[in-house]
Amino acid sequence: MSPGPARRLVPSYLATGGVNAPEHSALEELTALTATGRSALPHHTPAHQRLLDLVSDGGLTVMEIAGYLRLPVGVVKMLAAQLVSDGHLRAAAPLPDALAPRTNAGRPSRALLEEVMHGLLAL
Numbered sequence: 001m002s003p004g005p006a007r008r009l010v011p012s013y014l015a016t017g018g019v020n021a022p023e024h025s026a027l028e029e030l031t032a033l034t035a036t037g038r039s040a041l042p043h044h045t046p047a048h049q050r051l052l053d054l055v056s057d058g059g060l061t062v063m064e065i066a067g068y069l070r071l072p073v074g075v076v077k078m079l080a081a082q083l084v085s086d087g088h089l090r091a092a093a094p095l096p097d098a099l100a101p102r103t104n105a106g107r108p109s110r111a112l113l114e115e116v117m118h119g120l121l122a123l
Contacts (some may be wrong), residue, residue: 027062027077027084030094034059038088047071051079052088059092 035056040049047069054060054068066076083089 027080027091028094029063029073031062032059032092033080034090036088036090047079
């Protein structure tokens with residue numbers, strides 16, 4: 001019997017430090033988060049610090065952060081909402097196009113995209 005994937009030492013629900021997200025939080029999976037430059041405070045958990053470290057060089061979406069931190073999206077939303085509320089993160093709402101169903105209006109044709117791909121592969 002081979003060992004399965006390594007189990008977390010700390011369960012995901014403890015990453016928030018037992019603090020609830022602010023009630024006015026409306027973060028979505030595609031909300032972009034950027035650091036304001038403020039350092040973590042003593043009441044922030046190691047997960048808060050890892051999130052701040054992750055976005056210190058540029059913005060990432062909530063979904064990307066969840067993937068990098070290997071935490072459920074709901075936990076990342078809660079952590080991020082706390083950091084936004086504390087002034088450590090800025091949240092930018094996702095573009096309406098990112099949430100809308102995909103249509104081909106205004107998008108290049110498949111043939112054009114294939115030509116570009118073949119050109120890039122030829123480099």
